[in-house]
Amino acid sequence: MSRITLKHPQIWLIAALILFALLSVLLGRFPAPYWMPAHLLRDDPFAQQLVLNLRLPRILAAILLGMALAGSGAVMQMIFRNPLVEPGFLGVSQGAALGAGIAIVFFGGSPLLIQGSAALCAFLGLLLSYSLARRLHYGGWILRLVLAGLAVSAIFSSGLGLLKSVADPLRQLPEITFWLLGGLWAVTWTDLARMLPVVLPALAVVWLMRWRVSLLSLSDETAFSLGVAAGRERALLLAAAVAATSAVVAVAGVVGWVGLLVPHVARRWAGTDARKSIPASMLLGGIFTLLCDDLARTLTAGEIPLGILTALLGSTLFMALMIRHKGAQR
Amino acid sequence: MNPPSIISLSGLDFKYAANQPLVLRGLSLDIPTGSLTAILGPNGGGKTTLLHILLGLLSPEAGTLHIAGRAPAEYSRRELSRIIGLVPQNEHIPFDFSLLDYVLLGRAPYLGALEQPGDQDQVCALKALETAGLAAMCHRPVTTLSGGERQLAMIARALAQSPRILLLDEPTSHLDLANRRAVHDVLRRLADEGVTVIFSSHDPNLAASTANHVVLLRSGMVLAAGPAEAVLTAELLTTTYGLPVQVITCDAHRVIVS
Numbered sequence: 001m002s003r004i005t006l007k008h009p010q011i012w013l014i015a016a017l018i019l020f021a022l023l024s025v026l027l028g029r030f031p032a033p034y035w036m037p038a039h040l041l042r043d044d045p046f047a048q049q050l051v052l053n054l055r056l057p058r059i060l061a062a063i064l065l066g067m068a069l070a071g072s073g074a075v076m077q078m079i080f081r082n083p084l085v086e087p088g089f090l091g092v093s094q095g096a097a098l099g100a101g102i103a104i105v106f107f108g109g110s111p112l113l114i115q116g117s118a119a120l121c122a123f124l125g126l127l128l129s130y131s132l133a134r135r136l137h138y139g140g141w142i143l144r145l146v147l148a149g150l151a152v153s154a155i156f157s158s159g160l161g162l163l164k165s166v167a168d169p170l171r172q173l174p175e176i177t178f179w180l181l182g183g184l185w186a187v188t189w190t191d192l193a194r195m196l197p198v199v200l201p202a203l204a205v206v207w208l209m210r211w212r213v214s215l216l217s218l219s220d221e222t223a224f225s226l227g228v229a230a231g232r233e234r235a236l237l238l239a240a241a242v243a244a245t246s247a248v249v250a251v252a253g254v255v256g257w258v259g260l261l262v263p264h265v266a267r268r269w270a271g272t273d274a275r276k277s278i279p280a281s282m283l284l285g286g287i288f289t290l291l292c293d294d295l296a297r298t299l300t301a302g303e304i305p306l307g308i309l310t311a312l313l314g315s316t317l318f319m320a321l322m323i324r325h326k327g328a329q330r
Numbered sequence: 331m332n333p334p335s336i337i338s339l340s341g342l343d344f345k346y347a348a349n350q351p352l353v354l355r356g357l358s359l360d361i362p363t364g365s366l367t368a369i370l371g372p373n374g375g376g377k378t379t380l381l382h383i384l385l386g387l388l389s390p391e392a393g394t395l396h397i398a399g400r401a402p403a404e405y406s407r408r409e410l411s412r413i414i415g416l417v418p419q420n421e422h423i424p425f426d427f428s429l430l431d432y433v434l435l436g437r438a439p440y441l442g443a444l445e446q447p448g449d450q451d452q453v454c455a456l457k458a459l460e461t462a463g464l465a466a467m468c469h470r471p472v473t474t475l476s477g478g479e480r481q482l483a484m485i486a487r488a489l490a491q492s493p494r495i496l497l498l499d500e501p502t503s504h505l506d507l508a509n510r511r512a513v514h515d516v517l518r519r520l521a522d523e524g525v526t527v528i529f530s531s532h533d534p535n536l537a538a539s540t541a542n543h544v545v546l547l548r549s550g551m552v553l554a555a556g557p558a559e560a561v562l563t564a565e566l567l568t569t570t571y572g573l574p575v576q577v578i579t580c581d582a583h584r585v586i587v588s
Contacts, residue, residue, distance in 0.1 A: 226438040227411030273431040
């Protein structure tokens with residue numbers, strides 16, 4: 001078998017995450033592009049303030065964002081028995097985007113309002129997709145959910161398109177656009193404090209129930225024969241995944257590809273069983289998003305939107321992975 | 331002496347929707363404990379539906395059903411899953427679990443929602459893999475297994491449940507001769523160990539070579555049920571399949587030809 005499986009993937013990933021987080025403290029555009037000498041942390045009060053108030057919350061937010069997106073992606077791929085699913089599914093991301101757009105255009109766009117409105121619409125997306133799927137008379141449950149998710153996402157996207165056409169082109173449109181491209185440039189400790197109470201319990205639920213995620217990847221009749229209340233457990237895990245996603249999306253905007261790519265890599269490195277692949281997805285998601293955000297804030301004098309970088313790197317790596325995967329199988 | 335029945339059904343009716351015809355009609359049946367029972371009949375005769383009712387996945391419209399002496403409603407789903415295991419017709423496994431991780435999923439009936447399988451569960455899974463003859467390949471990804479190996483893997487997963495009753499839906503319908511033989515051998519071994527094995531099939535030769543108890547099902551009704559040698563007759567099989575069927579004895583084995 002030519003798949004690369006590490007012996008203790010979690011330990012390696014935790015070590016890598018800590019190492020990259022520490023290195024990220026020194027990365028940036030101060031005092032000169034790319035690198036800050038470590039002694040400034042001791043000697044320069046401005047450097048200390050910069051790290052404490054800007055870089056540290058941003059590093060932690062990037063890690064949390066990646067953990068939430070990749071963890072949710074891993075859960076969704078397995079419980080929908082579809083490796084091509086990610087949190088931008090079931091109207092969740094589009095719902096969050098529309099919610100933020102509504103808050104920006106109609107209610108002045110305070111950060112708290114954007115977060116609340118995004119979370120509300122993300123859940124509304126899930127709820128609509130779920131109840132629509134229950135009423136559809138076509139195919140099995142998973143297919144019905146996919147179809148309903150597609151339809152709801154399309155409705156939300158067109159709503160957002162409509163909002164963009166009525167938004168103030170000077171004041172509101174740039175804000176919506178930049179939010180849609182995703183980024184952590186404005187993250188503060190307050191934002192982090194808003195995310196944590198939602199993201200941590202949601203990820204804890206996912207982590208604690210990780211073996212159930214493997215069970216839920218079996219067919220409904222098999223899961224039933226194993227005594228699993230598949231509907232109830234899927235709903236609980238889905239609610240946790242959506243809560244985590246909407247909480248981070250509300251702060252960071254739409255950051256794509258993390259939830260799709262990272263679980264694939266994690267399953268390859270750590271093993272398919274969700275006992276291993278879910279913790280690995282979370283850790284690897286944290287590392288990937290942190291590295292992308294480091295590039296976003298370091299590469300150019302301006303800020304590259306994080307969503308653009310994750311999409312560029314994510315899609316390229318995903319394709320490379322798929323091409324190599326096929327080679328490995330034959 | 332008749333062995334006591336582990337499953338008994340009486341007057342069972344079932345239909346999938348209110349405006350649809352009955353799929354099972356007045357079905358009455360006793361399945362002896364420890365038997366290797368074949369549910370035989372043409373396609374669309376209600377075999378899979380009957381298995382799903384035994385599993386508790388479908389509820390009958392009318393009639394009574396007893397599993398190990400109690401009605402299914404008297405068991406919690408987890409309790410029932412410790413008694414009955416299912417090997418579905420062809421389970422698509424979209425992720426490449428290692429064989430051992432896949433078989434470990436069979437331990438779910440014994441673990442709470444937040445529990446992970448432990449050493450004891452690992453021992454059970456390895457024993458199930460050994461019974462299915464797959465222990466040597468326990469670290470292989472399931473997606474790389476052949477059709478026959480995959481069927482045996484599903485059986486091992488169901489065996490990890492330590493069930494008293496094992497249901498199999500068309501277990502050999504798409505297997506070649508050697509793999510059929512491997513699956514037969516495992517089913518026989520299980521019956522010898524006291525597990526009641528119930529499998530559905532449209533192939534009477536499979537029933538003739540494997541089962542000691544046979545149920546003939548046609549259009550949702552039981553045509554005959556009893557010891558294999560009494561049920562697998564030319565006359566009954568001709569009625570079941572609706573075409574002339576002959577039973578030939580060859581080397582003390584019955585061979586059914588049409």
